[in-house]
Amino acid sequence: MERLQKVIAHAGVASRRKAEKLIVDGKVKVNGKTVTELGTKVSSNDDVEVEGVPIDKEQPVYYLLYKPRGVISSVSDDKGRKVVTDYLPEVEERIFPIGRLDYDTSGLILLTNDGEFANLLMHPKHEVDKVYIAKTKGIPTKDQLQQLKKGLTVDGEYLKAVHTKIMSTDGKKNTAIVQIILHEGKNRQVRRMFDALGYPVDKLKRERYGSLDLKGLNAGDYRPLKPFEVKQLRQMAEENVK
Known part of the structure; x- marks a missing residue:
């Protein structure tokens, strides 16, 4: 059993704080019933809807991409330009970039479907190099x-x-x-x-x-993060925001 706001954040729908507001505002349903209690816990068998849209109970995934120049750090672009997710066509989960690199900047960018993890790393006080x-x-x-x-x-x-x-x-x-x-x-x-x-x-x-680099990758290449790398980043960020 996990707290409802954590499940919503993990699904990449919103940050945990935003998820809490959605719950309090009566915009979340569990098994068809509106829930406004922040202490509510749900299991993988429960159906959760946010503003009428069911959330997918995807397993969290984490990827490192060597972003080439001339690519948008987004999941879509209204001008039809290449975006970072174009380089991970085999990934079935709804991943998104953690933070961004400018269009003309190349290099290491992380992608995940774990909203809570993304928000932790993007916290202004996380102090990850x-x-x-x-x-x-x-x-x-x-x-x-x-x-x-x-x-x-x-x-x-x-x-x-x-x-x-x-x-x-x-x-x-x-x-x-x-x-x-x-x-x-x-x-x-x-x-x-x-x-x-x-x-x-x-x-x-x-x-x-952080401790991640581009070793062994060419521009446009990606790889999944190893479990210990995810744990290392999480610990690094959590230690610095205390």
Whole structure:
């Protein structure tokens, strides 16, 4: 038996907090009867409906995708562009990406049908390392990179890096390869931070997420996460939000 809001969250319908509100608002039925009590527990044999739509009792699944550039971090696109789920055609469950990578950014992105797990990782205080490699137009100084660690305000939003490091430079082409580690996942954060310094990002790739990396994968490849990897990510996030 599991709490009703947890079952709804696991199905990817809503976050646990949103699921609780749906229950209180009388929008959830169990075996045809409206339930408003948050302590309600259900089993796999119970039929659960949210706003009149039955939820699928799928087993949770977890995948890692090496997203190519020019792909939308979504399950659909009204302009007909490729989306991340196009690269996992054999997966039958209704998976969705955890967070997003920009259209022009490549690299590691996670997909799941476990809404609770996704919301845990996206919690603003989870502090899971996200490691990016950026190719910049122009070569930033160490002092300028230090500014990214101190944090800066861009368009009224405070943006901050955990770590920055110049990996290599090309004096003739006037470019640099910079490693930058974030805990946040704000919209176009890396590009906006470097733009603010005056060094536009030409290419951007997320190489690592927590303990996960892209080893053995080419752009467009994916693999299921191993159970210990899921457990590791969950523990990492839970420890940091306490």
